Amino acid sequence: MINYIYLAIILPLAGFLINGLFGRKIKSELIIGLIGSLTVGFSFIISLLAFVETISLPVNQRSNVVELFTWLSVAGLNIKFGYLVDQLSLTMSLIVTGVGFLIHVYSIGYMHGDKGFWKFFAYLNLFIFAMMNLVLGDNFVVLFLGWEGVGLCSYLLIGFWYDKKFEKSTTADAAKKAFIVNRIGDFGFLLGMFLIYYTFDSLNFNEVFSKAQTLSISEATYSFIALFLFIGATGKSAQIPLYVWLPDAMAGPTPVSALIHAATMVTAGVYMVSRASILFASAPVVMLIVAIIGVFTALFAATIGLVQNDIKKILAYSTISQLGYMFLAAGVGAFSASIFHVMTHAFFKALLFLGAGSVIHSMHEEQNIQNYGGLKKYMPKTYLTFLIAALAISGFPGLSGFFSKDEILWYSFINGGFVLWLVGAFTAMLTAFYIFRLFSLTFLGQERFDHHKIHPHESPSVMTIPLIILAVLSVIGGYVGIPEVFSGENGNLFESWLAPIYEPAERLLLMHSETYSHTLEIILMFVSVVLALSAIYFAIHVYTKNRTIAENLSNNFKKLYNLLLNKYYVDEIYDAAIVNPIKIGSEKVLWKFTDAFIIDGIVNGVARIIGLVSGFIRKIQTGVAQFYALVIVAGIALILFWVILSIN
Amino acid sequence: MSSIPIEYYLILSAFMFIVGVTGVLIRRNAIVVFMCIELMLNSANLALVTFSSYIGNPIGQVFVFFVMTVAAAEAAVGLAIIIAIFRNKLTVNIDEINIFKW
Numbered sequence: 001m002i003n004y005i006y007l008a009i010i011l012p013l014a015g016f017l018i019n020g021l022f023g024r025k026i027k028s029e030l031i032i033g034l035i036g037s038l039t040v041g042f043s044f045i046i047s048l049l050a051f052v053e054t055i056s057l058p059v060n061q062r063s064n065v066v067e068l069f070t071w072l073s074v075a076g077l078n079i080k081f082g083y084l085v086d087q088l089s090l091t092m093s094l095i096v097t098g099v100g101f102l103i104h105v106y107s108i109g110y111m112h113g114d115k116g117f118w119k120f121f122a123y124l125n126l127f128i129f130a131m132m133n134l135v136l137g138d139n140f141v142v143l144f145l146g147w148e149g150v151g152l153c154s155y156l157l158i159g160f161w162y163d164k165k166f167e168k169s170t171t172a173d174a175a176k177k178a179f180i181v182n183r184i185g186d187f188g189f190l191l192g193m194f195l196i197y198y199t200f201d202s203l204n205f206n207e208v209f210s211k212a213q214t215l216s217i218s219e220a221t222y223s224f225i226a227l228f229l230f231i232g233a234t235g236k237s238a239q240i241p242l243y244v245w246l247p248d249a250m251a252g253p254t255p256v257s258a259l260i261h262a263a264t265m266v267t268a269g270v271y272m273v274s275r276a277s278i279l280f281a282s283a284p285v286v287m288l289i290v291a292i293i294g295v296f297t298a299l300f301a302a303t304i305g306l307v308q309n310d311i312k313k314i315l316a317y318s319t320i321s322q323l324g325y326m327f328l329a330a331g332v333g334a335f336s337a338s339i340f341h342v343m344t345h346a347f348f349k350a351l352l353f354l355g356a357g358s359v360i361h362s363m364h365e366e367q368n369i370q371n372y373g374g375l376k377k378y379m380p381k382t383y384l385t386f387l388i389a390a391l392a393i394s395g396f397p398g399l400s401g402f403f404s405k406d407e408i409l410w411y412s413f414i415n416g417g418f419v420l421w422l423v424g425a426f427t428a429m430l431t432a433f434y435i436f437r438l439f440s441l442t443f444l445g446q447e448r449f450d451h452h453k454i455h456p457h458e459s460p461s462v463m464t465i466p467l468i469i470l471a472v473l474s475v476i477g478g479y480v481g482i483p484e485v486f487s488g489e490n491g492n493l494f495e496s497w498l499a500p501i502y503e504p505a506e507r508l509l510l511m512h513s514e515t516y517s518h519t520l521e522i523i524l525m526f527v528s529v530v531l532a533l534s535a536i537y538f539a540i541h542v543y544t545k546n547r548t549i550a551e552n553l554s555n556n557f558k559k560l561y562n563l564l565l566n567k568y569y570v571d572e573i574y575d576a577a578i579v580n581p582i583k584i585g586s587e588k589v590l591w592k593f594t595d596a597f598i599i600d601g602i603v604n605g606v607a608r609i610i611g612l613v614s615g616f617i618r619k620i621q622t623g624v625a626q627f628y629a630l631v632i633v634a635g636i637a638l639i640l641f642w643v644i645l646s647i648n
Numbered sequence: 649m650s651s652i653p654i655e656y657y658l659i660l661s662a663f664m665f666i667v668g669v670t671g672v673l674i675r676r677n678a679i680v681v682f683m684c685i686e687l688m689l690n691s692a693n694l695a696l697v698t699f700s701s702y703i704g705n706p707i708g709q710v711f712v713f714f715v716m717t718v719a720a721a722e723a724a725v726g727l728a729i730i731i732a733i734f735r736n737k738l739t740v741n742i743d744e745i746n747i748f749k750w
Contacts, residue, residue, distance in 0.1 A: 622746060623746030623747060624742070624743065624746050625742055625745070626672070626673055626674075626681075626742060629672050629673055630673050633669055633673065
C-alpha cells in the first residue's frame with residue numbers, strides 16, 4: 001500500500017471537488033456528509049494499510065519515497081512531486097486522517113441545517129488534502145504547498161460564517177488576522193528554505209539531511225536556517241510572538257477549531273521542526289531558543305486561560321499552551337516526545353473542542369461558561385467524554401496526556417535543566433486548574449442558565465459517537481509510549497518506532513545520559529501528578545462549592561486578574577506598536593501624501609496642462625471649411641515659395 | 649498647336665486654378681464652392697492635355713479621363729451631401745455649416 005499512498009492524498013481532493021462543484025445541487029446533507037467523511041475515512045484506511053506494511057518491513061527499509069512526477073525543473077532546481085512514507089509521516093497522517101475522519105462525522109451533526117453545509121465539507125476535505133501534502137511531502141516545496149494550503153483553508157474555515165458578529169467586528173476579521181499573522185511566519189519559513197537551497201543545493205529532505213550529516217557547514221548557517229524555520233513554526237503553531245491569531249480563530253464553527261486548532265494545522269510547526277531535527281540539532285543555540293519560547297508560551301497561555309470565560313477561548317489558550325509543551329520537547333531534543341504529545345493532544349484536545357461544540361450546540365450558541373452550570377444531568381455522554389479529556393490533558397495518571405506530558409517534563413529536566421522542568425510542571429498544574437474550572441462551571445454546580453429560553457439536551461449520536469471514540473483514544477492512546485521505567489525490557493514503543501528518524505539528530509545531541517536514575521524519574525512524575533491532582537481538586541472545590549474563594553482572589557489581585565483577563569493586553573500592544581503605525585503610515589504617508597498628493601498630482605497635473613494648452617489651440621478649429629482651405633492654400637503657397645527659393 | 653505657344657495654355661490653366669481657389673476661399677454658397685472645385689480640376693486637366701501634347705505622350709490625356717471620372721463621382725457624392733445638409737438646415741451657406749467645430 002506504500003506505493004499507493006497518493007490515493008490517501010487524492011481522495012480528500014476528490015471529495016473537495018465533488019462537494020465543491022456539485023454540493024449545491026446534491027442538496028441532501030447526508031450524501032454530502034458521507035462524501036466528505038468517507039473520502040477521509042478511506043484515506044485513513046490507506047494510511048493504516050501503509051502503516052501496517054511499513055511496520056512489517058525491516059527497520060532500515062521503513063523509509064520509502066513515492067515519486068509521482070517532476071513538478072519543477074529549472075536550471076539547477078529540480079523539484080519532484082514525491083511523498084516520503086516513513087515512520088514520522090505515517091504517524092502524522094494517521095492522526096490527521098483518523099481524527100479528521102471523526103471530526104467530519106461529527107460535523108454532519110453539528111452543521112446540520114447550515115446553509116453552507118456543502119461548502120463546509122468541501123473546505124474540510126481541501127484542508128485534509130493540504131495537510132496530507134504537508135506531512136507526506138518528501139521535500140520542502142511540497143511541504144510548503146501543504147503549509148500554505150492549510151493556511152488558506154484555515155482562512156476559509158475560520159471565516160466560514162463570514163458575516164457573523166465576533167467581538168469587535170465579524171468573523172471575517174478573525175480569518176484575516178489568522179491569515180496575515182501566518183504570512184509573517186511563512187516569510188521566515190521561506191527565508192529558511194532559500195537558505196537551505198543555497199547551502200545544500202537541494203530541497204529534498206533525504207538529500208538535505210544526508211548532506212547535513214556529511215558536509216561541514218558553519219554553525220552560524222545552521223543557526224540561521226533553524227531560526228528561520230522556527231519563525232515559520234511560531235506562526236503556524238501559534239507560539240510567542242505570533243500566537244495572537246489562534247484565540248480569534250475560535251470564530252469559526254467548533255469542528256473547525258477541533259480539526260485545525262487541535263489535531264492538525266497547528267501541529268504542522270511541530271512536525272516541521274521534528275522533520276528537520278538534524279538541522280535544529282546542529283544549531284544548539286536555536287534549540288535553546290525553541291525550548292525557552294516553548295515553555296514560556298506554555299506558561300503564558302496557561303495563565304491567560306485561567307480567567308477566560310468563553311469556553312472556546314479557554315480551549316484555544318490551552319492549545320497554545322500545549323503546543324508550547326511540544327516545542328519545549330523539541331527544544332530539548334526529545335523530538336519523539338514532541339510528536340507523541342502531538343498525537344495524544346490530537347485525541348484529547350479534539351475531544352475537548354468537540355465536547356465544547358456539543359455544549360454550545362445544546363445551549364443555543366451560548367459560549368460563556370458563567371452562563372452554564374449543572375449540565376451533567378442533561379448531557380451525560382458529553383459530560384463523561386469531556387471529563388475523560390479533561391483528566392487526560394491534566395495529566396491524570398494512566399491517561400494519554402499523562403504519558404506524553406510526563407515524557408516531555410522528564411526530558412526537559414535531564415536535557416534542559418531544573419528551571420525548564422519547574423516552569424513546565426507549574427504550567428501543568430495551571431492546565432489542570434483551568435480545565436477543571438471550565439469543567440466545573442460547565443457541568444457541575446448550580447444551573448445558571450435561563451430555563452425558559454434554554455433547554456439543554458444531549459447531542460445526536462452522529463456527534464456523540466465520535467466523542468466516545470475520541471474518549472477511548474484519549475484513555476488508551478498513551479499506552480504506545482509507556483516510559484521505560486514502567487515497561488522495562490520493551491522500552492518505549494512509540495520512541496523506538498520513531499527512533500530511526502531522529503537517530504542522526506540524537507547522535508549529535510548525545511542524549512540519553514544514563515547518569516539519571518529511574519528513581520528520580522518517578523519522583524518527578526510523582527511531583528507533577530500531585531500538583532495536577534491538587535489543582536483538579538482545588539478547581540472543583542472552588543467552582544462548585546465555594547465560589548467566594550475565586551471572587552476574593554480576583555478582588556484581592558484585581559490588577560493581576562484584569563491583566564490576565566485582558567490577555568496581557570498583547571493585542572492592544574500589537575495594535576499600538578504595529579497595526580496602528582502601519583495603518584496611520586499607510587493612510588497619511590502612503591495614501592494621502594504619496595498617492596493622493598504626489599502621484600495623483602503628477603498625473604492630474606499633466607492632464608491639466610494638456611487641457612489648458614489644447615483649450616487655446618481648439619479655438620483655431622472653427623468648423624468653417626473655408627478657413628481650413630485657406631490654411632491649406634497658405635501652406636501650399638509657403639511650401640512652393642520655399643521650393644522655388646531653394647531651387648535658385 | 650504649333651501656332652499657339654505652350655505658355656498660353658499654362659497661363660490659362662493657372663488663371664483658372666486661381667479663380668477656382670479664390671472661389672473656394674471666398675464664396676459662401678456651397679454649390680458655387682463646389683463648382684469652383686470643378687474649375688480647379690479642369691485647370692489641372694488642361695495642364696495635363698497641354699503637357700501630353702507637348703511631349704507627344706498620350707498618357708497625360710488618359711489621366712484626364714481618370715480625373716473626369718473621379719470628378720463626376722465626387723460631384724455625385726458631394727451634391728448628395730449638400731442636399732442632405734440642405735434638408736436638415738434649410739441652407740447651403742457654408743458659414744452656417746460649422747458642425748465640425750469643437
